[in-house]
Structures are given as structure tokens and as C-alpha cells.
Amino acid sequence: MIRPTTSQLKIRDAAARDLLVVAPAGCGKTEALALRIQGLLHRGDVTSPQKILITTFSNRARDNIRDRLNEYLPISEMRERIAITNFHGLAARLFRAHANVIGLDPDLILPDGDWVGAQARDKGLDFNTTAALQKMLRLSKQEPRTDAEVDALLQKPGCEKALAFERLRVEQGRLTYDDLPRLAELILAHDVVADLYRAHFGAVIVDEFQDLTPQQLRIVNRIGYKRTTYAGDLAQGIYGFAGAKPNEVYAAIRAECTEVVEFSESHRSSPAVLAMVNALGGLTGGNALTSADPESWPNGGLAAIAHHRTAEAEGEWIMKVARALVARAPGHRVGIIARTVGRRRFVEGALEAEDIHFFRWDDGILDTDTARTIKSMLTSFDLKRYLAAPDKMTFLYDASGFDSIIDPSGRESLRDALTWCYDLLRDGVTPQEVRGRVRVGDATTLVSAPGIHLLTGHVGKGQQFDWVIVVGLEDGVLPDFRATTAEEKTEEARVLSVMMSRARHGVILSRAASVPTNAGRPMSRTPSSFFGQVAAARPLDSKGLVEWITQADWNVIASR
Template structure:
């Protein structure tokens, strides 16, 4: 073993080290929120490369978002394993289709649709159906669910029959009848076929079908990739599991990482059954439990544990108390954060009731403004909610008190005109030879585009443009020592391709679903009234359990401060969420809430 390989194990806790050293055979890492799972799996891969067990080009690390894949690549590159492929399932399948389709079919790969809406609208016109935009979006979601669940159109039509055997009954989107919903999907598929088009789910289906039907393709793929790692395995769908099985063939060098308590995409076809049943599927598997939480304060961890106590697959998180030796804080420090300050004891989570949604939003905005004035960073704060529609009063309240915010799930950072212009200008400038420090080179270009060292004392589009350019400037502070201007723009282009956005100095507003995989020092979760959490249409026990897991995800995004709130909603009585009663936190009612 080389010294560099040994160093890759240093700073890992005992459980992480077991995971990192288990290089062969089936491995299942059950990793609770904030337990350093990404650190464990990236060090595992890098350790395998450093010891010679893995050839980098024969390892495939799979995840579910482009941002997560980009983060994996960045961490692996920093650990000396830059040759490892880290991709989403879709990106890996599309790469293989682009290579094999011309060989097998004899023509170029059909075009892949950016979205389903336009084709669905044209299909509805063919059928003389009047379908509004929200219903078209719901039909698109139904198509995705049907395909990843590996149901034929005939199978799908039977799901509307409550008497169907083994398939949970579904409700047609909007005002469509079951027959109309199925006919619309048939027309959509026919239009795609006529135009030689594929949608995202077709990419997975076509890749799986090609491997199954063509032994030469299967042999080539299995020769290329020998070792697989799947992150967020609780989110895998039946179709993705089938494709993973095909990639593996009869081999078992698979490491899966997940947390059943963070299964929040069952409605889209994800199933935690593959994670929870991994030990039965692979009796010889090494199973490692990561339960030491390095993210959240002890009161937040205790709150999360209370919410999930006794639930199938739930892990019992353990919080750092401040008495651990410094080296135990390794995962937190490696993530670029300071370890928990023992001299600044964390505040317990709070629950507050308000009379209306507007008053709730105004109170949260006032608290955020006060924290920022006390020196807290806006980018380390987030307000989370169940539905996008809940954002409007929050946006108004934050604007009223002058707090900058960004909507996660809104317009993507690298799609903004000023950002596209900055990336192109920086790239052009980097092609010229320069001996200037990186900070000087980048700041000179951004100044020519209007960036200044101090922010403009105004709100609106001028400030938003400055924030975008300043976010690019902030990447210089995170750049490795000695990085050249050309290397910086190479990394920037890679971020642009993967939509790996930099941090902007603004409070984040996003849904609980969109918050998955992120974390902040201060988290406010609003709208915790019955009918919103759990959502009103969660009528079955399974649906309510998913809502519970969604709240768990939100709670475990918080590092140091967690504030929960709900409103009675003067327009119609609303009770606090049934989940709040389980948390053991005293509910404070704002004075206005007593006016119900």
C-alpha cells in the first residue's frame, strides 16, 4: 500500500473507513443524513484506484442529478481519481446509445426531446381533446411514472381499475377519463415514432433493450465497466434497477449507498425496496451503517430522530457533542465548514403559529433580516415549503425588508444572459498567455462587464446582475492553489455543462423536494399546517409516510438553527400538522395567531 493510499483513509471515522476498505463484492452503505456518505464513497473509489484494485476507466459512479454527478467528479479529481466516470443514469445510457445505435441500427440516434409538453399538446389536438397546461404537465408525469415502472399502455389503463391485481389504483390527470388519458399517451408515442424522437425515459428503455437484444453490446459494456457505485440508491426505479442489472451481468462488484428515510420520490416511481432488500438479494454483502451526523446540532438531530422513530429502515443519528477529538470533525472540515462551536451552544428548534400565511412570511423575513444584520451570511439561510405556490408571500415579505433571495428551481444560473456572456468572455481571455494571479485575471474581465468590488446600493435587476457576476468571482476563492486562468475557465465550462451552480449571496427559497442534497446553517420550514404537511391529497398510509420522510429531509438540511412554523389561515381554519405533535417542541403562538 502506498502512502497516498493510506492518507486517503485518514480522517475517516470507523464506519466510513470500513466502507472505504470494502472494495470488492456487494457492499451496502446505509447512510443517514449528514453522515458524510459522499466523503465515504469518494474516498472508497480513490482508495481503490490508489491501491491498484480499480482501473479508473473501469469504474462507474451513478447518481440522479447532474449537479450531484458534477460534485462527485470534482471530489474524485481532488483525490487523484479523475479518470472515473461519474454520471447520472440518463447520461450513462445516452452515452452508450450514441456509441452503439449507429453500429446496431445503421443510422444516427433519434433526437432526444427536451420536454414532453409540445408533443403532448399536438397529440391532444389530433384527438380533439381540450387539455390545459397543468393537465399536460400531469400527463407528462404519468408518462414518466409508467415508463420507469415498466408498465405497458395496456397495464397503465388497468391501473385506473381499483380491482386491478397488484397495481395500486391511480386517478386520471385533470378532467380526463381513463380512456382519454391512455389514448393521449398512445397518440404521444405515435407522434414520437413518426418523427424519430425519444424522451428521457426512452433513453433508458432503449439502452436496456439494446443490451438485452445484442450480445456484442452487452459484452462491450461489461468489459468497459467492472465496478459500480450507486449513490442515493433509495431513489432507484424499477427501470433503472433493470439497467443496472444489465450493466453488471453476472458480476457482483456493486456498492450502493442510501437512506430509506429520505425516500421522497415514490410518486415518480422510486422504490426503497431495492435498498432495504439488498441484503436478501446479496446474502454475502458487506453492510455498513453510517449514523454519526456531522452536519446538524444535537437538538436538530434529536428532532429528526423523533420524527422517524420506529419507521422501517430508519437510522438512528448520533450528533457530535463537542467533546470528540478534533480529528473526528474531519468530514465537516473537508466539506469546507468550521466544526461546531462548543462555546456557542446551538438553539433548540422552535415551532411558531401565526394567523395568516402573510403574517408568517413577514415574521420569517424579519427574523432573516435580523440574523443578516448580526453578521450571518444570507447564502447560509433557506426557507423551505411544500409547494411552489407558497413562495409568493415569502418573496413579497423578503423584498419589503430588503433581503436578497434566490428561487431554487427557477431560471438556471448558467442560462442567465449575463452569465453566458461572462463565461464566453472569460474563456476568450484565458486563451491568451498571462502571468497575472488568477484573482487579477478574472476580476479584470468581470470589471469590464460591470462587476465592482462593492455591491450596488439598489435592488432589482442591477443588484441581481451583480450577484451573478460576484458568484463567478467567488469561485476564485474556492480554486485550488496554483490553478491557472485556463484551468479555471475549463472548470467553469464543466460547471456550465453540468449546471453546477456557484453560491450566490442570497437566502434560498425552495420546495422540500428541491432541498434534497443541500444544507444551510439556518433553515425555516413554513406552512406546517394540516393539508399542506402532510399534503391534502395524501390519503393513504403510504402517502402520509412519504410526507413524513419529506419533512425529515427538510429538518436534516439544517446545521445550527431550525425554525418551524404554520399559520391558522384566516381564510379558513387550519390546524397545525399532525407531525408537529410528535416532535416534542413547545408551540409558540405569535400574538396575532390568538385572534383565530
């Protein structure tokens, strides 16, 4: 078991039920929350039959905290005293159990994907129209409005398409992701329901408070006001597009909580990586971090910036650097991270041309529960019945028990995994071979396997790599061209901060002066405006990076 730090023990032993934990990346937040939960139970702050409600924003975060809790609590206590869910899962459970109090049918179809986006594609709407439509519908539902009130709000000029989509949703008897928290808030407005949940949960734990929308915070407050532990970091608030308001939520939490614990030591990253992350602190609002053990990092770690003439040249260069890193430290993980999937395609091309193995996170089944479901389904898969089935996707849905899943993110993850299975089976891959490709849940998983990994910044949040190479630091890419307001530009800086803070030993930022459009035409790109900030960390240039790799003591580095 890991020896807790002084700050982690302070969180475990804090007497206040309303606690704010400011924990930047790599500071041991998940361990601290596990200790906090252990303390609440073992001190008797939460007594049986009450439970502790733990809310996360992703299934990977759920799995991380569940794994840490297994180190501190017996299985029976985990089962009887702990409830772990994401916000959409919590809202779905509230709806299924109490939809009647707001006059709705609890058997309405729960979301399992982007229904609005799918409808827009079917109608041939372009990207900008679809994005505006989704934003309009999302904003209309971030207050506790009934279906009739949403309909009335959308009955104004310019909202005709949104109103048509909303009425189609109601007609089909389904819910979208935006509907779930709206309806959950309406349900919890009934004191009899809120009292039931306040009695059931003696304390609430919110992981990653900076990702809360004001609506989600109101839901938390109805269940656990003044009995909630919030943990997170403003510098990692990168979900504004989903309605998160980090600064607004942070101010409300500071007003609620009587005790605040702030972390300042990183147990993950080298001094060089931390210097790069700290250099963005003026933009992100993050706390300055120091290394918990700076002398333990060979050469102090690595921070570098590389400039390239073209995106093709950048891809070749990154391929060579990544290959050199894994050759010298075969057990290490190299994360090649881009703001968007399309911007890293030149790196993918260079790796494929050299036949270098890499993990593409877009293809993986990253959710542990989904992986187990798929593996279980394929263990005794009846291939003959599948091949004879008139609707093969329906066969897979039935075989996996899809309809029994309530958690919307679990439904979406399983739906995507079943589509993946369908595509492989259609191409002649056997069920046993498909099962063998499901890595999560095995001893070696996608999220821990050594080697080269390609992913986006949002997907990589919460993960850790030994080395991180950030691709595409150009204006229009990072920061994104759609970021026009001060708040949106701040979030783009936080996206970069999240990318860099995944790194343990070293981080490399890369940009190209010319990047082809999707049509293949070269387009000039200016360097990202963020280079001005990170330059304060005095990163190495390309030549200095090569010298660092050549001269470093790789026996020591590879062993850390």
C-alpha cells in the same frame, strides 16, 4: 484534507465489491464514496484500462463527488479511470452508441425538457388531465417494452390521449425522459452490449440508492451486479413521483450485497436539529442519529415551532427572524424552504417590502457545467450579429454548442439558461452584465453564498444551510393533498425530513391557520399531521425562540 472517520475508512478498505452504505444526511457520505473509489483503484481491485462508473441523480451531486475526488486522485487518474454521469446521461450514451441493436435510429432527438407537458399546454389540457397523462405514459415505459409494445399497451379504453401523444412522439422522431431508461434496458438485454460495459467498468458506485427506480436498478445490475457500492438513506427517498421505489429497491440491494456499513453519527447538525429529524424516524424509516461532537454546538442548537393566524403574518414573522439571524451571524446561510413555490410567496413579499436581499433558487443557474458554458459564450458574444439574427434563440443555441451535448439533464439546464439569457438580452441587459449574474463557478456561488435563500424541498436536497425555516406545515401542503396512500404519506414525511436535515445550527417549522387561495380568498388550514411526531423533540415555541436568539452567544455561534 479532512481526517476520515472510522466508518469512512471501513468503507475505503472493504474488500467486498458489493457494498451497501446506509448514510443519513450529514454523515459524510460523499467523503466516504471518494475514499471508497480511491481504495478500489489503489488496491488494484479495478485495474487499467477498466474504469469506475459513478452514477448520480443530479448535476449538483455529480459536482460534489467530483470535487471530493479531486482531493484524493490526481487529474490524470480522474480523467482516465473515472466516469461520472447521471442515469439519464448514461441511458442517452447507451442509446447513441447502440440504438441499432434494437432497430432504432441513434440520431433520434434527445430530451431537453418536459415534452409531454409542453404538448399538453399547447392543447389546453388542465393540470389534472396533464398529470394523469404523464403518469400513464411513465408507467407504460417502466418495463423494457419496445415502441410497438408501448403502443399496444395504450390501445385500451381510457388511454386515448396517451396513445395520441405517444404516436406523435414517434412520428416526430424524439425521445422523452421516460423513454431513455426503457430503451437502455432493452439495449443492455443484449449480452454482447452488456458484456462490453461489464468489461469496461470494473466497479459501479450508485449515489442515493433510495432514488432508484426498479428499472434503473436493473440497468445497474446488468453492468455491475455484485460489483456495485450503493450509498444512501431511506429517509431521503422523495422521488416516488418519478417512479422511485425506496423500500423495494432497498430490499433488493440488501439481498445483493454481502457487506453493509451503517452510519449513525452526524457531522453536520446540532443535537436539537437531530432530535427533530429523529422524531420522524418512525415514519421515514431512517436511522436514529447522534451528534459526532454534541458539546461543540452552542446551546445545543435550536429547534422551534411557530403558529400564525394568517400566511401574511407568517411571512412578516419569518422575514424578521431571518433578518435577525443574518444580522447576528453575517457569514451564515438561512434556507427558507417550502413544499411548493407558491406557499412561500408571502415570505418573498415580506422580504421584498423591506428591501432585504435574498437568493431565489428558481432563478439561478445551479449547474456548474452550464454556468461555464454560458460564461464562455458571453465572453466573446457578438451582440451585433445576435441583434440582426432572424431567430435569436437559434443564434444562442448555436453559439453555446447546444447540439453537442448528449446528457439530457445538461441539455435541459442549458436550454433553461439560454432562455434566461434571451429574456435579459431582450430587456436591454448587456452580455457582460448577464455574464456577471452567473454566480456558479465563481469563488462565491449561489450554493455557498451567505445570506437568505428561498427554495423548495426537492431543489434543496443535498445542500446545507446554517439555519432552516420550513414554511407551510399544514395538511394539504405538507403532507401534500395528493398523498392518499400509505406509501405517498411516507414520502411526504421524508420530504419534511430532507428539509430539516439541511440545517446545521437550527430548524424552525412554521404554519398558518389561514392561507389565501390563488384567487385571494382566505382558506382555513389545519396543522400538519406531522406536528404530532416532531413534538416528541420538545421544540421551542415562538416566545422560546425569541428568547433563544436574544440570549445565545452569537460570537461563538457565528464562528462555527
